[in-house]
Amino acid sequence: MQSTIATTKKKERSINDAFASHFAKSMFLTVVGLFILTFIGTRMFTHVDLNLYGYMVGTIVFIGGFFYRFIAWGERPPTKIFIKKGLKLLFRKSTPKTAVNHLAIYDFIRNRGIYRWIQHILIGWGCVLACLVTFPLVFSWMYFTMEDNGYYTIVLFGMNVMHVKAEGIIAWLSYNALNIAAIMVTAGVVMALNRRLKNMQARAEQKFMYDFLPLYLLLFISITGLLLTFQNIVLHGWMQPQMSLIHQFSVIVTLIYLPFGKLAHIPFRPVSVFARNYREHYGEQQMKECKVCGDHFVSVEQSSDVIQVLGANEIDFNMQDGFNLAELCLPCRRKYRISRFSGFATHQVKVKEANQNAKG
Amino acid sequence: MKKRLYLELENCIGCRSCLAACTQCGGHEERNRNYVYDVNPLVNRQTMPLMCLHCVNPACARSCPAQAIQIHETGAVLSALVEKCIGCQNCTIACPYGIPKFDTEQNLMYKCDLCIDRTKDGIPPMCASVCPSNTLQWLTDEEIEAKQKQFNLDNGKWVTSMPYLEGETNVKVNLPGILQGVTKLF
Numbered sequence: 016m017q018s019t020i021a022t023t024k025k026k027e028r029s030i031n032d033a034f035a036s037h038f039a040k041s042m043f044l045t046v047v048g049l050f051i052l053t054f055i056g057t058r059m060f061t062h063v064d065l066n067l068y069g070y071m072v073g074t075i076v077f078i079g080g081f082f083y084r085f086i087a088w089g090e091r092p093p094t095k096i097f098i099k100k101g102l103k104l105l106f107r108k109s110t111p112k113t114a115v116n117h118l119a120i121y122d123f124i125r126n127r128g129i130y131r132w133i134q135h136i137l138i139g140w141g142c143v144l145a146c147l148v149t150f151p152l153v154f155s156w157m158y159f160t161m162e163d164n165g166y167y168t169i170v171l172f173g174m175n176v177m178h179v180k181a182e183g184i185i186a187w188l189s190y191n192a193l194n195i196a197a198i199m200v201t202a203g204v205v206m207a208l209n210r211r212l213k214n215m216q217a218r219a220e221q222k223f224m225y226d227f228l229p230l231y232l233l234l235f236i237s238i239t240g241l242l243l244t245f246q247n248i249v250l251h252g253w254m255q256p257q258m259s260l261i262h263q264f265s266v267i268v269t270l271i272y273l274p275f276g277k278l279a280h281i282p283f284r285p286v287s288v289f290a291r292n293y294r295e296h297y298g299e300q301q302m303k304e305c306k307v308c309g310d311h312f313v314s315v316e317q318s319s320d321v322i323q324v325l326g327a328n329e330i331d332f333n334m335q336d337g338f339n340l341a342e343l344c345l346p347c348r349r350k351y352r353i354s355r356f357s358g359f360a361t362h363q364v365k366v367k368e369a370n371q372n373a374k375g
Numbered sequence: 376m377k378k379r380l381y382l383e384l385e386n387c388i389g390c391r392s393c394l395a396a397c398t399q400c401g402g403h404e405e406r407n408r409n410y411v412y413d414v415n416p417l418v419n420r421q422t423m424p425l426m427c428l429h430c431v432n433p434a435c436a437r438s439c440p441a442q443a444i445q446i447h448e449t450g451a452v453l454s455a456l457v458e459k460c461i462g463c464q465n466c467t468i469a470c471p472y473g474i475p476k477f478d479t480e481q482n483l484m485y486k487c488d489l490c491i492d493r494t495k496d497g498i499p500p501m502c503a504s505v506c507p508s509n510t511l512q513w514l515t516d517e518e519i520e521a522k523q524k525q526f527n528l529d530n531g532k533w534v535t536s537m538p539y540l541e542g543e544t545n546v547k548v549n550l551p552g553i554l555q556g557v558t559k560l561f
């Protein structure tokens with residue numbers, strides 16, 4: 016997908032007019048990209064697994080929904096700034112570290128609570144593992160061939176990458192990758208459901224469509240997936256084709272739902288890496304001094320970006336005292352408000368704010 | 376009957392009960408989201424509370440790239456959705472009153488949500504429930520209007536609400552008494 020985004024950017028001027036919208040263009044380019052990858056991967060369509068056809072359709076619908084959501088979202092003034100500047104700052108030295116922290120080990124979620132964190136690791140990595148196995152198979156980017164000598168060959172994009180013993184550990188892990196993923200996701204979802212049912216606060220806020228549906232969908236996928244294995248091993252494949260269809264159906268529904276419901280936070284999370292880079296980069300360049308106390312509280316860039324974004328929304332906080340409110344540090348901004356309420360210039364009194372955090 | 380949070384600023388006696396109460400509301404994880412300030416700390420003891428005024432056109436939400444700040448159907452501007460907030464801190468820079476707080480460790484913004492799990496069912500917010508001096512009240516629009524008449528300052532000037540704020544707000548603020556040299560009748 017990375018490469019398609021890059022090409023979209025380059026060709027912007029020349030082919031822009033041929034498409035009705037950003038959306039149509041991104042969609043078209045992505046589908047073409049998928050097609051080409053599949054063409055190469057399947058050695059010119061000689062190795063397509065027709066059992067997986069439904070997933071292919073599901074993926075394409077997902078990409079459509081995803082672009083639709085992403086583009087609508089990216090058009091908002093503040094989002095646009097972060098995406099544009101984020102892409103520009105993508106190659107900072109700290110990017111890999113931030114990306115691992117935010118996208119792989121979820122440090123910030125651990126600080127929000129260890130229970131949530133375990134739940135995220137289980138569901139997140141379970142899903143990643145499942146996708147890494149499923150999608151290459153679906154588009155036939157990866158497949159296995161069996162040779163007479165008891166060895167399997169793993170073929171990736173038409174290249175033989177590995178010979179493995181059919182009884183060996185790597186082979187075992189590859190057959191069971193999806194089962195392991197399913198068990199991880201099931202455990203994570205059960206933890207999440209348990210929290211939703213027991214925790215009074217969660218109960219007060221949750222909505223079925225937003226909070227429960229995605230969990231049930233994930234559970235449904237994992238359980239039908241595990242049942243497939245169970246049927247295979249214990250029931251000798253009894254009813255397996257039917258279950259396979261049900262499983263496929265559950266995946267497709269989830270893919271279609273994904274860009275719109277709660278799970279949309281997954282594809283959008285990388286923007287938090289952009290935001291971190293943005294704050295670090297512009298923070299190193301120049302910090303803004305509070306117009307009242309002189310403290311450095313935010314980068315000059317962010318302060319002016321925010322003023323501009325608010326301007327786009329026809330909000331303008333220029334004060335008669337000769338500053339914009341976005342140019343005051345937070346304590347001074349609060350004291351300035353008190354001064355507007357009371358008529359006394361509280362923000363000019365050089366006393367630090369104190370006693371603002373009650374111990375619960 | 377729809378009620379609003381209503382602030383009568385100069386009643387404040389600086390007890391900070393509202394701060395303590397705020398820590399106890401659902402989902403606040405024992406951290407308060409409001410403030411109490413000394414007006415003229417080196418001279419007298421007058422204090423005033425400050426919390427989110429729940430703007431009708433909230434700058435915090437407009438500046439949020441992640442659409443993490445949702446506006447509830449009651450008009451309350453909610454705290455950041457934990458799964459959406461990307462930790463950019465735009466909202467803290469945008470708010471004209473400096474209300475949103477930011478937790479760097481959790482990479483998450485948190486702010487006054489008008490105790491939404493209470494107020495959505497018509498129960499007064501925590502801070503208003505505990506305020507011993509009637510600084511923070513939970514009133515209907517009629518009651519607020521009556522207050523406005525009662526403290527008929529300078530031809531119905533509602534000194535701290537519009538046009539004295541940066542925009543229309545759902546929380547109504549008033550300062551009808553001593554600081555303006557007007558004797559107040561309870």
Ligand code: SF4
Pocket residue numbers: 426427428429430433434435436452469470471472473474475486
């Ligand atoms: S007072 Fe600040 S935090 Fe509250 S709604 Fe308005 S802009 Fe947002």
Ligand code: SF4
Pocket residue numbers: 435438439440441442443444455459460461462463464465466467483484
């Ligand atoms: S810190 Fe979070 S809530 Fe605030 S603007 Fe950024 S993403 Fe939105």
Ligand code: SF4
Pocket residue numbers: 393396397400407408409426427486487488489490500501502503
């Ligand atoms: S309304 Fe609730 S969240 Fe807001 S300051 Fe009062 S107690 Fe805190």
